[in-house]
Amino acid sequence: MKKNTLNAEKRRKTILSVVLAIICVIYVLPVAAVVINSFKLNTFVKTDTFALPTGEMWAGVQNFVKGMTFGNYPFYKSVLYSVVITLLSTFLILLCTSMAGWYIARVNSAFCKLIYFLCVFSMVVPFQMVMFTLSKTADKLHLNTPWTIPVVYLGFGAGLAIFMFVGFVKSIPHEIEEAAAIDGCGPLRTFFCVVVPMLKPTMISVGILEIMWVWNDYLLPVLVLDINEYRTIPIHIQYLKGSYGTVDLGATMALILLSIIPVIIFYLTCQKHIIKGVAAGAVKG
Amino acid sequence: MKKTTPAYSTQDDFGKKKPLQLAFFKNPIRRWFPLFLGPVVIAFVIGFVWPFLQGIWLSLCKFKLISDAQFIGFGNYAKALADPAFRHAFWYTALFAVVSLVIINVLAFTVAYLLTQGIKGSNLYRTVFFMPNLIGGIVLGYIWSMIFDGILSHFGTSILLETKFGFWGLIILMCWQQIGYMMIIYIAGLQNVPGDMLEAAKIDGATKMQTLFKVTIPNVMPSITICMFLSLTNGFKLFDQNLALTGGQPFLIQAGGTTIKTTEMLALNIYNTFYGTNSASQGVAQAKAVIFFILVAGLGLAQLAYTRKREVQQ
Numbered sequence: 360m361k362k363n364t365l366n367a368e369k370r371r372k373t374i375l376s377v378v379l380a381i382i383c384v385i386y387v388l389p390v391a392a393v394v395i396n397s398f399k400l401n402t403f404v405k406t407d408t409f410a411l412p413t414g415e416m417w418a419g420v421q422n423f424v425k426g427m428t429f430g431n432y433p434f435y436k437s438v439l440y441s442v443v444i445t446l447l448s449t450f451l452i453l454l455c456t457s458m459a460g461w462y463i464a465r466v467n468s469a470f471c472k473l474i475y476f477l478c479v480f481s482m483v484v485p486f487q488m489v490m491f492t493l494s495k496t497a498d499k500l501h502l503n504t505p506w507t508i509p510v511v512y513l514g515f516g517a518g519l520a521i522f523m524f525v526g527f528v529k530s531i532p533h534e535i536e537e538a539a540a541i542d543g544c545g546p547l548r549t550f551f552c553v554v555v556p557m558l559k560p561t562m563i564s565v566g567i568l569e570i571m572w573v574w575n576d577y578l579l580p581v582l583v584l585d586i587n588e589y590r591t592i593p594i595h596i597q598y599l600k601g602s603y604g605t606v607d608l609g610a611t612m613a614l615i616l617l618s619i620i621p622v623i624i625f626y627l628t629c630q631k632h633i634i635k636g637v638a639a640g641a642v643k644g
Numbered sequence: 645m646k647k648t649t650p651a652y653s654t655q656d657d658f659g660k661k662k663p664l665q666l667a668f669f670k671n672p673i674r675r676w677f678p679l680f681l682g683p684v685v686i687a688f689v690i691g692f693v694w695p696f697l698q699g700i701w702l703s704l705c706k707f708k709l710i711s712d713a714q715f716i717g718f719g720n721y722a723k724a725l726a727d728p729a730f731r732h733a734f735w736y737t738a739l740f741a742v743v744s745l746v747i748i749n750v751l752a753f754t755v756a757y758l759l760t761q762g763i764k765g766s767n768l769y770r771t772v773f774f775m776p777n778l779i780g781g782i783v784l785g786y787i788w789s790m791i792f793d794g795i796l797s798h799f800g801t802s803i804l805l806e807t808k809f810g811f812w813g814l815i816i817l818m819c820w821q822q823i824g825y826m827m828i829i830y831i832a833g834l835q836n837v838p839g840d841m842l843e844a845a846k847i848d849g850a851t852k853m854q855t856l857f858k859v860t861i862p863n864v865m866p867s868i869t870i871c872m873f874l875s876l877t878n879g880f881k882l883f884d885q886n887l888a889l890t891g892g893q894p895f896l897i898q899a900g901g902t903t904i905k906t907t908e909m910l911a912l913n914i915y916n917t918f919y920g921t922n923s924a925s926q927g928v929a930q931a932k933a934v935i936f937f938i939l940v941a942g943l944g945l946a947q948l949a950y951t952r953k954r955e956v957q958q
Contacts, residue, residue: 372761372762372763372764375758375761375763376763376764376765379755379758379759379763379765379769380765380769382755382769383768383769383772383773386772386773386775386776386820387772389776389787389788389791389820390775390787392787392790392791392794393787393790396790404790404794405793405794405797406797408790408791408793408794408795408797409794455683455684455687456684458679458680458681458683458684459680459681459683459684459685461680462673462676462677462680462681463681465673466673466674468674471681474681474684474685474688477688477692477693478688481688481692481696482944483940483941483944483945484692484696484937484940484941485880485881485911485936485937485940486881486883487883487911487914487915487933487936487937488696488699488933488934488936488937489692489695489696489699490915490918490933491699491702491918491926491929491930491933492694492695492696492698492699492702492710493691493695495710496690496694496695496698497690500690502690510687510690510691511687511690511691512691513683513684513687513688513691514687514688514689514690514691514692515691515692516691517684517687517688517691517692518692521684546673546676546680547676547679550680571778574780575778575779575780575781575782575783575884576780577780577781577782577884577887578883578884578915592780593780593781593782593783593884596782596783596786597782597887597888600786600888608790611786612790615783615786615787618783619779619783622778622779623775623778625778626775626778627771630771633778634770634774634828637777637825637828638828638829638832
């Protein structure tokens with residue numbers, strides 16, 4: 360009797376596992392479709408979307424070569440700007456908001472409380488509310504290049520980061536910092552040598568949230584940057600589709616494939632941190 | 645007697661400890677204010693506070709450039725609320741948000757429930773389900789527009805030709821992207837359900853279904869609330885995917901000459917009012933943006949109030 364129920368349980372789990380495996384395959388299909396079509400001649404992408412690129416449909420690396428200079432803007436430049444903007448912004452956000460978060464959590468003045476309140480408030484404000492005035496302000500202050508746009512990202516993205524840092528700093532005992540102070544550390548040294556190592560888990564979570572946000576962001580850079588000179592990957596892909604009547608779908612898919620490969624590699628290498636970071640950002644206290 | 649503490653506390657060493665702690669946390673660190681808080685405050689004013697205040701002011705003005713703004717009161721709001729395209733976008737967005745909320749949460753909860761049953765390969769499945777979350781909205785939109793057109797072209801139509809295709813297409817896209825995300829939150833909630841409770845239910849002879857509805861679901865209510873609000877606000881704020889998948893097409897030209905973009909959601913409608921061909925409507929666009937902000941912030945505050953109330957009850 361007991362053996363029977365055990366067997367039934369085992370069988371049930373196997374069936375579930377198979378069902379989930381099938382769903383998984385379906386889940387990967389869209390990405391597989393991108394891979395297939397990036398090697399297919401343009402004329403066949405629309406008619407034979409799900410066929411393998413065999414025989415006359417095979418385009419080889421032609422789509423990739425074409426995609427590189429497609430739309431009068433070299434693709435490598437977009438990649439470069441995307442990388443620069445993402446890395447600079449994330450670095451700037453991590454550095455500045457961790458310092459500010461520590462200061463706010465430890466010095467509990469009225470001004471700190473005001474800043475903290477504004478940060479929490481900014482998290483519920485949608486970007487459309489400020490997009491017009493923000494892009495004009497950024498233009499006026501010459502923040503419209505890839506090297507200065509991180510300031511805009513710091514400003515608009517500070518809310519969540521400060522919220523997470525303040526929450527974490529409040530949970531660590533301040534005796535450790537006091538000990539450092541008694542041993543003769545100034546505030547700066549206390550922060551960088553004592554507090555930053557303790558902040559590491561939050562740093563990783565915030566860093567991953569910011570990387571994912573900035574790398575995939577379309578609207579903020581398209582409004583702030585000078586589009587003719589600087590394009591990030593999402594802008595590049597949008598303009599390929601937007602500016603031409605008939606689009607070379609094969610070449611577009613090749614570029615899409617090139618742009619998601621780094622994301623997938625990044626995901627597979629730091630999967631654990633990414634899932635943790637995203638969950639931390641979602642729960643928001 | 646062992647009451648030595650008062651005598652001990654009068655000693656110099658101990659007496660100095662408190663002033664030292666105060667000195668560190670009240671005085672010297674405050675002098676470092678420009679370094680620690682300065683950059684964030686400056687950037688925050690540039691990137692949020694000033695644009696926000698200016699946005700509210702401009703919504704009450706008539707302007708083409710910011711420098712020629714003229715105060716006109718609530719005229720922009722009246723125009724925004726009377727705009728049929730904006731009203732259509734509102735109802736379309738609300739419908740989309742509610743439908744996607746139900747489908748995404750039911751599917752995400754089911755997947756999370758199955759993945760916490762101790763099936764072999766759960767980690768691999770979790771990895772796969774979460775993956776689409778990292779792909780940006782614009783790229784997602786183009787991947788799916790290719791797929792939908794690949795299917796629909798066999799029937800001689802396209803996703804850009806019918807409103808219902810655009811609607812359900814966007815739902816499928818959002819499910820693909822968001823299920824993994826919500827699943828992670830649900831898994832965290834399910835793992836926190838006390839094991840002894842489940843065991844007690846089993847000993848008392850509850851069936852799997854009874855255990856699920858009477859024990860598991862009440863215990864993951866906090867996760868369910870978070871996910872419902874998240875998918876609702878995500879649905880309302882959706883922009884990139886909407887722009888890339890259909891861009892508002894198909895268009896419907898009404899008798900009065902106004903065009904309604906039938907699959908255009910609120911955020912895209914605001915964007916088009918700002919940067920569309922009719923550049924005289926920027927005040928109206930800013931008014932729409934303020935209305936949009938009040939809607940989204942209202943949802944956020946409702947979530948806060950609701951979760952607070954639950955915390956008190958527990």
